[in-house]
């Protein structure tokens with residue numbers, strides 16, 4: 001599987017994109033920073049008060065004073081804890097909202113991708129980005145980031161507090177810093193590629209599972225079950241192997257951090273002893289300094305330790321942003337050059353990944369209201385042409401203009417307001433018949449639904465026990481392929497776009513139903529600009545223009561009668577079709 005087909009955002013691009021998301025809520029972000037700072041300052045009070053209590057106790061001081069200080073200790077601790085919880089909750093909420101926006105962007109980007117690019121990248125990679133990566137980032141951002149930020153504030157404020165007692169304490173604490181920084185760099189350098197590989201091998205495993213499930217009929221028919229199970233197991237093993245490597249580095253990382261803490265605490269105690277013996281600080285101040293440093297153990301451990309989680313999240317974020325960025329690259333703002341309901345293909349060429357051209361410099365104009373039938377042998381490129389018009393595939397060169405929009409660059413909502421397609425693989429969605437129809441127009445009035453069904457000749461609707469409220473699709477009343485085609489045509493009528501594409505909409509029909517479906521298509525296409533992929537040449541005969549394709553090129557075009565009179569490829573196809581009917 002090639003995982004480099006869908007881009008991955010660089011760390012810089014990821015940071016910028018993340019900041020852009022967070023900065024959408026500047027007021028709440030500022031309030032959160034303020035609350036977290038206040039919580040960290042409250043935390044400073046406890047060691048300071050304890051230091052004062054030590055001084056009082058050492059000097060044989062007043063018990064009442066000690067009692068008041070103890071109450072102050074409790075109040076500061078309580079306020080610090082409450083503010084800390086409040087700040088972390090505020091931050092978690094901001095992050096959750098930002099992530100929800102990102103999640104929507106990523107899903108939208110995934111469905112906007114050209115089919116060929118998704119197929120090339122491997123569907124497992126896309127699934128991993130919109131599920132596994134989103135989950136990993138979600139967990140890290142809502143679970144880790146608030147605690148991480150709170151710890152970072154505590155460290156900064158505590159270092160400041162140490163400096164206020166005596167600058168030499170701050171220097172003593174910083175003795176441990178080089179080892180901590182070195183340990184962190186050592187850890188990040190080694191584990192960053194491991195985490196990237198873990199995500200990639202996870203995508204491989206997903207790909208393998210999807211392939212096995214998709215191909216399960218062939219897998220079972222050919223007795224390939226154990227071989228496929230082995231392939232999935234191998235992909236899993238590879239993933240686990242890399243994940244374990246990460247765990248091994250994590251253990252060594254914490255060992256080194258413990259050593260750094262030991263060095264730092266020793267330094268603070270030695271400096272405290274020396275400063276006290278020189279009469280520079282009181283015993284209480286030295287105690288407070290030691291307590292400050294001790295207080296740093298947890299936040300430093302958390303910040304350094306959670307780098308690991310944030311790094312994993314950053315890897316996921318990079319892949320998520322990569323998906324949205326690459327969409328932005330391939331789908332800039334819609335280019336528009338006319339607003340009528342025409343289709344203009346301008347020298348369009350397209351090849352599926354690793355294949356020869358499926359379309360070769362195709363130029364075609366369908367005027368507003370005109371109906372064009374595309375005919376040609378199997379593999380001539382008819383369906384590919386329909387996909388390019390629909391924006392499902394993007395031309396390698398040339399442009400497909402649909403109602404004035406570049407179909408490869410237009411926002412899906414804009415494009416779909418102008419064009420709709422009925423494809424060969426008609427899907428009946430689960431739900432009632434009315435719900436199925438309303439997918440095309442959610443606010444359709446109750447009178448519209450029977451009207452469009454009647455227009456496409458779906459008289460079978462009257463025989464259903466619950467009429468429009470009859471459940472259809474999986475688990476409901478099963479429609480025949482012809483009925484499903486009629487339903488799709490009725491949806492098209494409800495949606496009422498000015499332009500329509502029918503890709504072999506009646507190819508499923510037996511001879512008996514063919515005329516009925518031809519009439520249904522006729523009703524659905526009335527008044528629209530349309531392109532009909534016509535395997536049944538009766539559809540070509542009723543079109544304004546017939547276009548004949550061969551090996552990705554247009555080799556003939558013109559009205560039905562003219563092409564027949566010309567005696568070319570279309571005349572041959574027509575003759576063959578007629579004689580197949582009379583047989």
Ligand SMILES: Nc1ncnc2c1ncn2[C@@H]1O[C@H](COP(=O)(O)OP(=O)(O)OP(=O)(O)O)[C@@H](O)[C@H]1O
Nearest residue numbers: 352353355358376377378379380381382383384385
């Ligand atoms: N998803 C795909 N991946 C790779 N090649 C494809 C894909 N779909 C079609 N092709 C190839 O592109 C060429 C054009 O196929 P296309 O489906 O557009 O032809 P068609 O005229 O619609 O054929 P049919 O009438 O059989 O549907 C063929 O060589 C086909 O094998």
